[in-house]
Amino acid sequence: MAKGTVDFFNDTGGYGFIDTEDADEDVFFHMEDVGGPDLEEGQEVEFDIEQADKGPRATNLERL
Numbered sequence: 773m774a775k776g777t778v779d780f781f782n783d784t785g786g787y788g789f790i791d792t793e794d795a796d797e798d799v800f801f802h803m804e805d806v807g808g809p810d811l812e813e814g815q816e817v818e819f820d821i822e823q824a825d826k827g828p829r830a831t832n833l834e835r836l
Contacts (some may be wrong), residue, residue: 775801775836784808786810790830795821802828811835 776792776799788811789798799821803810809834819830 773818773832774821775816775818778811778813778817783810788813790817790819793827797827799830800824801833805831806833807834808835811827823824828833 774792774794776790776794779789780793782783786803788801790801791798799819801811801819816836817830817833817835819833821828822831823829827832
């Protein structure tokens, strides 16, 4: 699993991006893939990366 830090989170849209050294660009995530309370910028997370049509997307995301 990859590790990273939430770099941006849009609470209205329920999505954000994770900064990680395991991908060339920030990794997209949506709260439907996370569950629980909203993530906050700076939160450390662990996740798998899948290649979606618009770029890398986090799956199996867990808070650390």
